[in-house]
């Protein structure tokens with residue numbers, strides 16, 4: 001077998017997002033890669049954040065947060081939000097901020113897509129905590145709508161790979177999900193895949 005073992009501290013490619021919270025009356029943003037949709041209905045999303053981040057305190061203060069998807073053109077601002085802590089550096093004026101349904105989750109005007117979330121639960125782990133939130137509203141810049149949905153190609157989101165710590169942009173569309181695999185179905189009555 002032509003495989004080598006990489007050990008257990010590995011990562012899968014992940015989306016690059018900005019987690020927004022309000023703390024002491026100010027907005028704060030941190031770069032967030034460990035994020036995923038967790039539940040279909042209600043729509044729950046999870047973010048794994050280090051317990052000692054300023055953002056962790058902020059989530060508890062208002063029990064709301066936002067997940068913003070920056071385009072490639074915001075790469076420097078996004079990286080900066082992952083380099084400095086709101087505990088020492090004011091990140092509140094980095095972006096134009098607006099507020100939605102909750103009134104306390106800061107949303108980023110410059111990001112084409114922003115999710116506004118209410119805290120549902122916090123699952124404690126040894127170094128990180130899984131912040132589980134319900135998406136209460138989504139804000140899409142009207143310049144990024146295609147067929148009533150986000151135009152992902154135009155949004156040009158960033159991706160992160162670790163441990164090499166590289167940013168990537170979105171490549172080409174290579175097929176339809178729940179569709180291209182149909183070619184491998186053996187036949188109408190067969191449930192197995194080749």
Ligand SMILES: Cc1cc2nc3c(=O)[nH]c(=O)nc-3n(C[C@H](O)[C@H](O)[C@H](O)COP(=O)(O)O)c2cc1C
Pocket residue numbers: 016028029030031032033034035048049050052053054055056078079081082083084085086087160
């Ligand atoms: C691209 C990128 C992705 C990151 N993803 C995460 C993450 O998923 N979870 C986490 O706890 N920290 C992550 N970080 C680190 C935090 O963004 C960083 O420690 C930040 O300064 C915390 O800000 P705060 O103290 O203002 O909350 C990431 C950093 C970068 C650059």
